[in-house]
Amino acid sequence: MNIRNNIALSDSGFLFDPSTGDSFSVNPIGMEIIRMIKGGKTDPEIRQYLLSTYQTDEATIEKDYYDFLKMVEQFHLIEKTDGKEKD
């Protein structure tokens, strides 16, 4: 999966979806995740990065990370590549 190509990211923490006109506010850690997804990082890589960068634990990361992805998906910001998702 990847973030849709036409989604614009701003440095100040906003996403803009030109196909709907919706904007989204994202906190800094959320923005990091979006950028990593866009940069082609895999799920385990991203989670490992978060774990080594932030004061938290694996269970929390796992729960919050997938919750965040679910929201990104629900806002239709994701495109699924050829039906097969990278996992």
Add this chain to the structure above:
Amino acid sequence: MKRLQYERPLIQRVNTGILNKFGTRTEFTPFTHIDDVSVKDLLQQYGSPLFVISEKGIREKYHEAVRAFTNRYPKVQFAWSYKTNYINAVCNIFHQEGSWAEVVSGFEYNKALQNGVPGEKIIFNGPDKTDEDIRSAIANKSPLHIDHLDELYRITELAEEAGVKPEVAIRINMDTGIYPMWDRFGFNYENGQAWDAINKIILANKLELVGLHCHIGTFMLSPSAYAVAAGKMADLALGIRNKFKKNIKYLDMGGGFASRNTLKGSYLQGADTSPSFDQFAEAICTALLNAGFLQDELPLLILETGRALVDEAGYLLGSVISNKRLADGRRATILDFGVNVLFTAFWYDHKISPAQEFSHYTEDSVLYGPLCMNIDVVRENCTLPPLRKGDHVVVHTVGAYNMTQWMQFISLRPAVVLIDKDRNAHLIRNRETLNSIEVEEVMPSYLKDFKL
């Protein structure tokens, strides 16, 4: 490498164009101290959840209310409405300030007596006074406010039995232009019931009619309704003077002033819409002063203000149990208190603040209590920073009706702490224990044992 402070990743759609109902809220400003006492320390010492009452908050509000009325009218007396908050320490703050007591049951009446309020300064309202209550009120010379004719007859009988002529008032209900009209208590003004009761009392000459009472509703947002009510009360008092050459000693205008809470479904914040004491006082006092009483005949004005005096002085502190995502994508936060403890969540969108620092990112969330029931919703929609398990929250403006209407259901009721003017915390009600509940239970001996 030093790891960074963690915050849950958040994404939230920005609603531009339409006015966001929750847009002006400042709920996400952390609220870390109550009267300079740390919320965190309070929770650590007394456990979570916890009610906290600011004594300073109560006294300042009370002074504001008294000032609003005494600046406009020469004879004013407040009577603390026990049902609003009858924790004894709270009642005694009001009594220290000069408030009488207003009670609506034998239980509340005895509470006021035990707190040391002189009998003649306990106003006994309500439709359900037992013979024992009436006898006790007569013996203690407490003004009995009569709610219905059956009570009028019963009080008359018991007064004869005691060989005295007790002081009474009657409760009046009336149309003040407010819907719904509270017509189930007392005698109606418009249809003549009130005059019927007045005639019966004065002509029978067994009871001394000293006052007229009304309580036109609760959480009233309209001072003009009080102007109408005061006008009608004055009209009755003047009618009694003209007809019977008898001066009514007091007019009791009841309670009902709105506090600064936000009613559910209201688009405007209570803090912005609730009238001030000055506005209510202006409406009532002007109506009384213009009614036609001679200067030295002006009746004492009694006020039974409840929620507007104590609501803002009360806080409920609690903790986050868990975060969830609902099937429809909304976030849900589960707190360690529900509608059992915060009964007023049924009426209000309570303001809720986090009790620790956060970034400025927020998300909308449903706030649930811990009860195993669907109705246990603390807030249907609330904008808060990403709370973690164990984080603390502060619910504002909970001093009225929660510490009396809370339910012992599933869990035990929390402790209540009072912060005095010198910022000392005093435990004024212990957290309930299993024993507090079971002390009233009785086990038949044949049910004592079982084998599993």
